[in-house]
Amino acid sequence: MKNITILGSTGSIGVNALNILRNIELDFKISYLTANHNADVMIDQCKEFHPKKAIMIDEKSAEKVYQEVSKEGIEVLVGRESLLNIVKDQTVDLVLNSLVGASGMEPTYNAINAGVDVALANKESLVVAGNIITKAMEESGAKLYPVDSEHSAIWQCLIGESMDDIEKIILTGSGGPFRTRELNTFNDIKVSDALKHPNWDMGKKITIDSATMMNKGLEVIEAYWLFNLSYPDIEIIIHPQSIVHSMVQFNDGSIKAQMGVPDMKIPIQYALTYPNHIKAPWERLEFSKLNELTFESPDLDKFPCIKLAYDSLEKLGSAPAVLTMANDYCVYKFLDEKIKFIDIPRIIKEALDRHSWVKEPNLKYLNELNTWSKNFVDSFV
């Protein structure tokens, strides 16, 4: 029996995860479900999966959920403090963290620190606090299982292999909706343009990150921490069809790739069922019906966020944290139509240059840096 907590259960990854658990033969029990404010979906999930407790960040939504599920013996908690507490419950075997943005870091840290394994869909956790979380893992013995399709691919390619045999990691990316758009039209990009991802059906924040390709940059940093790599060994290759989800090149030149239809169900399931590939009814890739697969180098002029991410990885310390925090706020401002698409990398670059860099940021400093980043981005609007 696997006791599972899902942080962000009403979002894209959370809904997918519950759909997977509904469809495969895994002996599991849901311990906790958490969401921000989507009461209706949370009520349905509670009625179907009967968690011990449901946590809503928003107070009014919590009340609504309480009205419907308390009679079923499900406790309803409210607020971020509750979320930060329930992840420490050591009766839980796996916390699926599908929170969005830098605020997902503390729940990851708290779970790992308590010795609870985390299936990590929140890439910002490691980008913000890779040093802190890695240290906590060493102390508690808890493990991180990647959920991102790219990192899941790398993880799957590394099963049974020695880390000493790795020559480099090849992260693939679709190139997002603006891969073929002319750079001189980037000034006119609208929110609706940026929300049209060619291959993947994801939440809004990550879809914008795909459009700026900051997503790929954050993935490079996440891979650095997840797989304990040195920075020049991580390469980005654009693969518009999103069939090859990432690759590992070994010292003899042999390359392993993980492939499949572009569907988050496979990587989410693998994180839930590792080390097994449990029988599942998802769509299969049919090679005879595939169009051609192509590969190209990323265009760093169009997508300066990639270079900013590599720069921050070279600096390390607090640089990756301020990169992703500033990115979070910039994306929200862009979604609110307060800044332009091309302002996103500009503001992030300023934030990187102007924040007070520290070598080993602690949680307190990271919280301050988050507030600083919010104010900094606000000052541009």
Place this chain on the structure above:
Amino acid sequence: MKNITILGSTGSIGVNALNILRNIELDFKISYLTANHNADVMIDQCKEFHPKKAIMIDEKSAEKVYQEVSKEGIEVLVGRESLLNIVKDQTVDLVLNSLVGASGMEPTYNAINAGVDVALANKESLVVAGNIITKAMEESGAKLYPVDSEHSAIWQCLIGESMDDIEKIILTGSGGPFRTRELNTFNDIKVSDALKHPNWDMGKKITIDSATMMNKGLEVIEAYWLFNLSYPDIEIIIHPQSIVHSMVQFNDGSIKAQMGVPDMKIPIQYALTYPNHIKAPWERLEFSKLNELTFESPDLDKFPCIKLAYDSLEKLGSAPAVLTMANDYCVYKFLDEKIKFIDIPRIIKEALDRHSWVKEPNLKYLNELNTWSKNFVDSFV
């Protein structure tokens, strides 16, 4: 220190293997080298690698080698019996069997039976005597390491995985030189046409097998025995660029592929150095410079050998043996311009239909079947 024997050291795989050993940091010693009649190359190899013994099948060549290398303390043996004996030497850690055709089977059996691991480039061994060799492996504990690029790919994809999690094996094939040739011109195919393989630089026999696609059929049968699979779980997909060397699909729909430049050095090296990917200077695949990768179903009208192979796998018993033995002799007759290209599958089909099928062929029967196959093919010329 790894003691290595190379059967067929002057052929394409053997020469490649010695080149690899020359280039990587592996602590090894060559125990035996064997060849048919290429005395000059054998003499050079002996002078460089100092095997305990050199074996030449051809007597005159043996004399020539003896003249040159006996003064260096290298013993020279002659004939197939010597070859069948030296593979039993239990001080050897690994026999690389790169003999061509069905005659490679007995050396594989003898090594395995003596408890010596075999790196198997001779796919006919398992096609002819899968049941006998598998049984010998169970009894002696010796292992088979695939050298074929396809089977090496599958092997690499299975490292660290559970066999229970496999949904199917996807064997890729380039489609050979006649993939796009019109079927109604197959009657005119010349030996020189069939020897032009688009991607791989290999020996003559295997190059003709690629042109008829019997090679892919034999690989299906080899995969069946190597990985202990049931027959419908092995699929052939044509991939003309030969970059993806084969794949494994798991029960959750996840697919792992092994990729690289089309160069036998990687799979040969892996069989020599397993489980490590030792640093090597071979050409790397550059994704940004790759042309598109494409996939299509094989054309069974153009390449009836594929269907014959699947048929023989369904029948099992002596069927795969007579398939590959008849194929051996047909290919030599075609190379001698005694039969046409399109006669190859016709004669093999007749041999399959007309031989006396037995359920569990033993070595004696297989030897008789080999003679029968030779005579049967001769009767068509």
